[in-house]
Amino acid sequence: MTEQVGYFETDIPLKIYGLSEKSVTITFGTAIDNDLLDLITDFNQLLLQNPFSGLITTVPAYTTLTVFFDPLSVMLSDLPGEVCFEKVSAHLNKIAQTKREKSKVIANKLVIPVCYGGDFGPDLLMVARTNNLSETEVIDIHTAGQYLVFMIGFVPGFAYMGGMDSRLSTPRKEVPNAKIPTGSVGIAGNQTGIYPMETPGGWQIIGKTPLKMFDVNRSQPSLLKGGDLVTFKAIGIKEFNTYAEI
Amino acid sequence: MSMKISMIKPGLLSTIQDLGRYRYLSQAVPVSGVMDELAHRLANKAVGNDDNNATIEFTYADASFKAETAILVSYSGDGACLVYNNELMPAEKPLFFPAGSVIKLIHNTIGARTYLAIAGGWDVPDIMESRSTYLTAAFGGFKGRALQKADVLVSGTIITEVSKGILEQLIDRSLTYPNWRISRESLLPENRQSIRVVLANEISWFDATSIISFLTNSFTIHRRSNRMGYHLSGKPLVRRVKKELLSTAVTPGIIQVTGSGDLVILMADCQTTGGYPRIAHVAAVDLSLCAQLKPGDVIHFSEISRDEAEALYLEREHDLSLITMAISLKYIKT
Numbered sequence: 001m002t003e004q005v006g007y008f009e010t011d012i013p014l015k016i017y018g019l020s021e022k023s024v025t026i027t028f029g030t031a032i033d034n035d036l037l038d039l040i041t042d043f044n045q046l047l048l049q050n051p052f053s054g055l056i057t058t059v060p061a062y063t064t065l066t067v068f069f070d071p072l073s074v075m076l077s078d079l080p081g082e083v084c085f086e087k088v089s090a091h092l093n094k095i096a097q098t099k100r101e102k103s104k105v106i107a108n109k110l111v112i113p114v115c116y117g118g119d120f121g122p123d124l125l126m127v128a129r130t131n132n133l134s135e136t137e138v139i140d141i142h143t144a145g146q147y148l149v150f151m152i153g154f155v156p157g158f159a160y161m162g163g164m165d166s167r168l169s170t171p172r173k174e175v176p177n178a179k180i181p182t183g184s185v186g187i188a189g190n191q192t193g194i195y196p197m198e199t200p201g202g203w204q205i206i207g208k209t210p211l212k213m214f215d216v217n218r219s220q221p222s223l224l225k226g227g228d229l230v231t232f233k234a235i236g237i238k239e240f241n242t243y244a245e246i
Numbered sequence: 247m248s249m250k251i252s253m254i255k256p257g258l259l260s261t262i263q264d265l266g267r268y269r270y271l272s273q274a275v276p277v278s279g280v281m282d283e284l285a286h287r288l289a290n291k292a293v294g295n296d297d298n299n300a301t302i303e304f305t306y307a308d309a310s311f312k313a314e315t316a317i318l319v320s321y322s323g324d325g326a327c328l329v330y331n332n333e334l335m336p337a338e339k340p341l342f343f344p345a346g347s348v349i350k351l352i353h354n355t356i357g358a359r360t361y362l363a364i365a366g367g368w369d370v371p372d373i374m375e376s377r378s379t380y381l382t383a384a385f386g387g388f389k390g391r392a393l394q395k396a397d398v399l400v401s402g403t404i405i406t407e408v409s410k411g412i413l414e415q416l417i418d419r420s421l422t423y424p425n426w427r428i429s430r431e432s433l434l435p436e437n438r439q440s441i442r443v444v445l446a447n448e449i450s451w452f453d454a455t456s457i458i459s460f461l462t463n464s465f466t467i468h469r470r471s472n473r474m475g476y477h478l479s480g481k482p483l484v485r486r487v488k489k490e491l492l493s494t495a496v497t498p499g500i501i502q503v504t505g506s507g508d509l510v511i512l513m514a515d516c517q518t519t520g521g522y523p524r525i526a527h528v529a530a531v532d533l534s535l536c537a538q539l540k541p542g543d544v545i546h547f548s549e550i551s552r553d554e555a556e557a558l559y560l561e562r563e564h565d566l567s568l569i570t571m572a573i574s575l576k577y578i579k580t
Contacts, residue, residue: 017447018444020530022530030492059272060272062493066494084556154517155274156273156274160493221270222273
């Protein structure tokens with residue numbers, strides 16, 4: 001018989017604060033951490049499988065999980081408490097006492113093709129110079145790594161990915177670009193990410209993917225989700241042009 | 247039966263919105279939806295619609311449209327007044343216009359946004375469970391964009407029993423409207439410059455003087471304000487704790503403090519996550535007041551508790567349900 005492990009030690013309530021009349025946020029930790037991401041992912045699944053009356057949706061982030069709900073439905077529910085915050089907290093604390101199970105959400109492993117440098121990666125040279133590398137070395141190091149999607153934020157489908165080799169670490173631009181083209185692959189500090197649509201942005205752009213990172217016509221419009229594992233593959237311009245998607 | 251209008255002048259920014267897009271927040275799709283939820287819902291209620299039916303959100307006035315068929319519409323909000331044949335049309339009331347009517351929006355100095363509802367709602371595709379326009383990513387609403395001259399908008403063909411009842415009583419060859427209207431004023435506080443707020447989780451990150459300053463000083467709405475957020479000019483706040491906040495979920499109404507100590511009230515199109523510390527959030531019932539603010543307007547904040555904010559919210563929902571019931575009773579024969 002295996003030992004049962006709850007989400008937290010018994011009787012220690014979750015750290016919850018009210019974000020608005022329609023949402024609360026649970027704080028699970030204080031720093032970006034792979035184990036914390038697993039914990040948040042597992043708890044999120046547990047909640048979605050055991051919803052309370054009025055639950056609308058959840059938003060996982062680096063150290064938090066935010067729960068959105070309809071206050072009217074919550075008030076009409078028989079959860080203990082006088083106000084929505086107490087009622088929702090009661091439910092969250094109750095399910096936190098149950099046995100922690102590994103989430104059944106399958107972390108996708110995706111290979112994302114990228115055409116590095118040139119017009120697609122105007123800051124590749126900058127990243128290389130900052131780190132005393134050649135452009136080829138930057139591409140080699142960037143494609144050698146495996147990246148973990150920590151959260152989706154900023155604009156629809158934008159994945160914040162951690163796990164980048166610190167040899168590529170480059171600060172954000174002091175003055176953001178007004179327009180970063182769709183599909184641009186960038187670096188900011190120790191993170192890497194892909195712009196799913198044309199927006200202003202301050203990341204160092206090293207290449208471009210022909211994949212659609214966000215598409216309203218897909219059942220899951222965002223190609224990536226928290227917990228996914230990503231690797232990059234260098235492709236040439238000819239191969240880039242064979243993708244008709246963008 | 248489908249009703250139809252064509253845009254003669256689109257105005258500064260006119261988009262189709264509903265109550266917003268909530269199911270895709272984890273994929274960083276913003277809520278979007280109407281800025282002034284109360285005005286939008288009252289416009290819908292006045293024609294017998296469900297609250298989530300799509301309306302047109304007009305920013306300021308300088309817009310006009312033509313009824314290509316007879317239409318049953320209503321409007322609410324403070325950005326403009328509807329005018330037909332030089333006659334001011336009453337707000338929060340069903341209005342029946344015959345085919346061929348030209349309706350103008352004229353300036354109303356009180357606010358910024360006005361909502362036009364049509365019986366059956368404006369018929370645009372449902373994208374990710376909402377009809378709201380999200381301009382940044384160009385999806386939702388009418389072709390993912392603001393309305394333009396010559397756009398033709400049609401209503402949904404399915405109308406409620408209440409809408410049918412209203413239409414039966416009003417249908418005529420000329421402009422008609424009933425003798426009742428919803429009183430929006432009774433649902434709003436008298437002082438619209440005072441915005442009630444609940445202090446946020448990172449309140450202890452700010453020094454005491456700054457918190458007092460936040461709750462006593464006035465702030466001016468900056469020109470750099472839009473559907474994503476309002477930038478406020480005023481005395482910058484000073485941080486006591488300098489650590490960084492790791493990006494976490496945010497929602498419309500949250501007041502962030504930027505690196506320079508300036509305040510930003512997040513509005514309908516705000517990003518789903520943010521990394522600036524938050525000093526407070528606007529009470530949900532007062533977000534409608536914020537939606538009507540214009541650059542140059544001066545506001546101040548007053549603190550209420552989380553429970554008070556919730557009580558105000560539930561109280562307003564109760565009032566709104568009574569309004570729905572009262573309108574139904576007028577038109578549904580039992």
